Amino acid sequence: MAAESISFLWQGEPLQLLGAKGLWDPERRVLLVADLHLGKAETFQAHGIPLPSDGDGATLNDLLDLAHRWQPQQVVVLGDLIHSRVGLTGELRAKLAALPELLGCRLRLIGGNHELGSWMEGLPQEPSQALGPWWLSHEPEPRDGLLNLCGHLHPVAVVGRGADRLRLPCFSYCARSERLALPSFGRLTGGHPCSQRDRIWLVADGAVVDWTQAPPSSDRAA
Numbered sequence: 001m002a003a004e005s006i007s008f009l010w011q012g013e014p015l016q017l018l019g020a021k022g023l024w025d026p027e028r029r030v031l032l033v034a035d036l037h038l039g040k041a042e043t044f045q046a047h048g049i050p051l052p053s054d055g056d057g058a059t060l061n062d063l064l065d066l067a068h069r070w071q072p073q074q075v076v077v078l079g080d081l082i083h084s085r086v087g088l089t090g091e092l093r094a095k096l097a098a099l100p101e102l103l104g105c106r107l108r109l110i111g112g113n114h115e116l117g118s119w120m121e122g123l124p125q126e127p128s129q130a131l132g133p134w135w136l137s138h139e140p141e142p143r144d145g146l147l148n149l150c151g152h153l154h155p156v157a158v159v160g161r162g163a164d165r166l167r168l169p170c171f172s173y174c175a176r177s178e179r180l181a182l183p184s185f186g187r188l189t190g191g192h193p194c195s196q197r198d199r200i201w202l203v204a205d206g207a208v209v210d211w212t213q214a215p216p217s218s219d220r221a222a
Helices: 040-046 055-070 090-103
Strands: 005-010 013-018 023-025 030-033 074-077 106-110 129-131 134-136 147-150 155-159 166-174 179-181 199-204 207-210
Touching (some): 013 199, 055 090, 090 106, 155 199
Parallel strands (some): 030 074, 074 106, 134 147
Antiparallel strands (some): 013 023, 023 030, 129 134, 166 179, 199 207
16 A cells, blocks of 8 residues: 555664655654756756756755754755766755755765765765764665664566556665665656665655565565
């Protein structure tokens, strides 16, 4: 059954998988998102590809709506907030500078591969790190005794067959490596099919649904 959010329990520690493509830690009141890829349209335009420029505004509005709904103490972006240095225009820099005030809380960035060589005033790129029972990273980085929360993979699930087949973003949990990958948050991002061994939760139209027919392969997830 689809819902605005679904509970995920790991070693007694709760998370909420959100249909709006974010992850909510209720114990620490932290909202996590990944892979916004702001400035992607401008990057493509610089290479002569006429991609529409309205994706950033929609992505940022989605983030603001999510923060206003959950009232976090901090928002953590798990990498690839921006798409490239080329797309980091003066207008985008101004939007990023205003973002913490608009969110109403601290904004943090775990550096991703698309931020390499970029600098954003007031928003340093932080290394992968622990947050309670979680290991926060951009690319998957399993850590013993911690659940790895990451982006980078842009997980999608293929639903249906033939002409009715859809590729939908999803949360992807790998029990072997204790890794939970977030769907890409940006409006202008693609996706990659996740492993059939993963437990997945589809997200669409602000709702999330458990799409795994079999029970999870680890009793640490529920």
